[in-house]
Amino acid sequence: MALSRREFVKGSLMAVGTAAATLGGFGLVSDVFASDAPGEGADQNEGPRRLRYIDLERSGELARREEALWGLYSPCRLCPRMCNVNRAAGESGACTSASSFRVASFGPHFGEEAPLRGSRGSGTIFFSHCNLLCIFCINWQIAHRGDGRETSPAELANMMLDLQRRGCHNINLVTPSHLLPHLIGALRLAIADGLHIPLLYNSSGYDPLEVIQLLDGIVDVYLPDFKFQDAEVAARFTQGAPDYPRHAAAAIKEMHRQVGNLNIVGGIAQHGLLIRHLVMPENLGGTDKFVRWVASELGPDTHVNIMSQYTPMFRANEFPPLDRRLTQAEFTQAMYWAHDAGLHNFH
16 A cells, blocks of 8 residues: 555655755655645544534624624734724735725645645635735745736625535645635524635734634634744744744644644644644744644644745745745655654645
8 A cells, every 4th residue: 555645754754864865855845745645644533523613603793703803904904913093994015905805816726745745636715915925935926916807795795605516625725814804794694605625824923812712613624824033033034023933832832722633524624723834945934843842742643744836936046045945854854853853744
């Protein structure tokens, strides 16, 4: 029987004595679980969970959460930058998003992790603008420049329903942090018209604890990045966000408290947490610290995508060593660190 990528990695780490011997065994792949059968090695003991966001809407709690998020919208305190601008009046802060919002694209996406994409795709909705603004952003036209089409909550609700009709396994909200009041309003409209598939919150991890607490019971699967472990590195590469590591750690711990480890039924994630971490040249992301933090704070069974596809984009050429691709040896070292930290579900 063919080994999964995780089994192959672990077997290689146990079977060989030197990094040089393993360099040919670890491919720089860009997609977690790429060679795994759907759901292989994942938690299979639970069945599909009733979507709590439907119950929250019926009880009136979802309306209350939406109101609370609008309360953080003007002056804006939706992200840790705390710009305090009056977005309702058209002012914009660091994310450059004001009173309206834009959608860059939407549709079934087959490039996500296997438990998210399944056989019919993850129903991704890519939002314009971003609150973290990494200088190496691969989607800089969307995140920094704001390319996209101005959209209303009613149109967004129809997008969600269209993705459900097309058979997508979930609704995947990509870079949603700065638009949450609009998105919850759209979700409520979609629920009224029959939305009933899991909701994914796909963010940079730069979220205030207060906001993530308001999402309890609304989000089924959290898909945050945890990019940097060092405040000075974060400040340099995110246009001045030295508090990123602190806020990302607190937000991710709360996400895990709400939904637990990733639960996969029939090859498809139903609820839980999956953390993405991009390995960077010269370990600028602090991968060794990251894997130890996951093991100690969340537990060794936490699902982690250790990503190898770093590519110099946007302004990366101005910031060596971010001006080059990751080496095979650097990625191999990252996998050793994950293994040595005791993680079981890293890929």
